[in-house]
Amino acid sequence: MAALIATLLLAPTTSAAENTSDQPAPNAQQKAAVAQLVEDYGIPAAEGQRRIARQDEQTAVITELRTKLGERFGGAWVDHQDGGKLKVAVTEKASASSVTAAASGKSPVDTVVVDRSMSELQSMSASLSKRIAKANKAAQHGLQSAVVTEKNALRLDLPRGKKLTDEQRRVVRWAERTFGDALVVDSYRHASRPLYCGGQYSCDPPLRSGLAIYGGNTRCTSAFMAYDRSGYYMMTAGHCTEAASYWEVPTYSYGYQGVGSTANHHFGYYGDYAIVRISDTAFWQPRGWVYTTQPIRNWDYDYVGQYVCKQGSTTGYTCGQITDVNATVQYPGRTLTGMTWSTACVSPGDSGSGVYDGSTAHGILSGGPNSGCGMIHEPISRALSSLGVSLLAG
Template identity: 90%
Template structure:
């Protein structure tokens, strides 16, 4: 399906595609450039309104519905500035805006005398498998156990993982439980084989706890903590992007301007206490970051984030 904003364009699309593939031209009211400009304007106001708030507003372009979505935290009281942003957006965008709510909070887990056992955002911790070094992202769980999240392409070179410790050299973490690296994403989970792994042992990681996960939108500010380049941040420039790797094409990815380098793969991408993705890669030169949206990774793997 190809979206067009003018009826005259529909016949052009059909003519160009004739005899090659089945293409349906769909007439929409707003083009992608217009939606992105709307998203940028809203993102600037959201960023300002969310500062100091316990729960943030978030937004995204919904291409299949040709609208901009603004999500408010379900069951949470908004600040005066956040309410002002919602009212402004409703007046400014009219029927081009859909206001919805989100409730993606992760669950605290009690174990061994402490909650969460370790900060669930452990991005920045180098993980080793064979000759491969990547970075850990968020911690997750399901009814079968606890997991460390990382990039799917890391697991193609190794299945068993170790982490460095200051006192013990290297300690085993566990084996890859599930992963995907291909057209629909780049994500993996490593099953924690030893519950002692959860206890802090001086490993380097940020202490920022993760409370929930959210969707990406153009103009949003995101950060990552990698085992190569450390803490870097940037703004999202493209969502639902198609990325061409050597021998692989990935769809539905997110681009931002943060700087990354080899070894950062698998880092958790986040904004404050909200998880947004798993670092997948970057450009051949210069700064830039590609990440797998956390919503798709969690859904595909069937796991939930641990809360800090």
């Protein structure tokens, strides 16, 4: 059971009424994130701007602690019910001093002692996901799951009002018996799906994230640019490149122009990601931008409570709060693991969009629920590692 042991007020907080003129003016993505945060929690705009502005600082603290604490790291999240404060979970009380050191002079942090490390939760999740994927193959309605960081537990989601197969029921019983109080059983209303479509964000070069891309009758969206020793690539969702192998982009001045063919992709148990080799880099001049010119400087991991945005070729800018990490998702005909859920609204054609926060890349949009808002994305860390490429910075 999690126990709150310390509140580390390591830097003075700015009230919503205080002057925020010393903060840099928010860009379009940050404005969209602020607007969504204000709507979600009913806070003043100035307070929303302050919270979004400090996300990079919070992420840097988490990344440092993830490495420093190792097996003692129990995860981290941003608690917007508690002023947007960063919460860091540790498996032993003595580790609080490491949290204090990492957060010194930065955002306020609470340290929470938990029973299970993040690596333990991830191992438990992997074991459950394998059984879910096997059971879902012959099922009309799939089981899903996620790591619930703030509860130091796993959540197993059953399709609401739907009948489970015998094998699915065996998985539920196995999970309850194996994980005990580390498991929360819940339900979901709407099935998930990938978000390609047939059908316009068009720009002249340079090639960047957030543009409409076409392969045959399929429209998706470009994600971040990447490179290796042999050339440059456009990233997008793997399910898009299963539908088509050659991709082109509508430009403002030159009509439709070919980008290239799929160089590598995956759409299955280990995620949803792809790279398209840019055949004419002299023409396309790929840049680490998101439509129109928002630079992407680096990448980082996903944490519950963060606000992330995407620029999709159907819905444009939308933002939402990360709610689940290391999630197992059931799409028609296949189960995906290691995915991230957030509350952003998305629509068909947005698949492949780069998911980001400010100048930090977080992932590639994969899908969402059949009805209502919600976004599923592939973590950029896994996509880059699996594809063997590096993120092109803006």
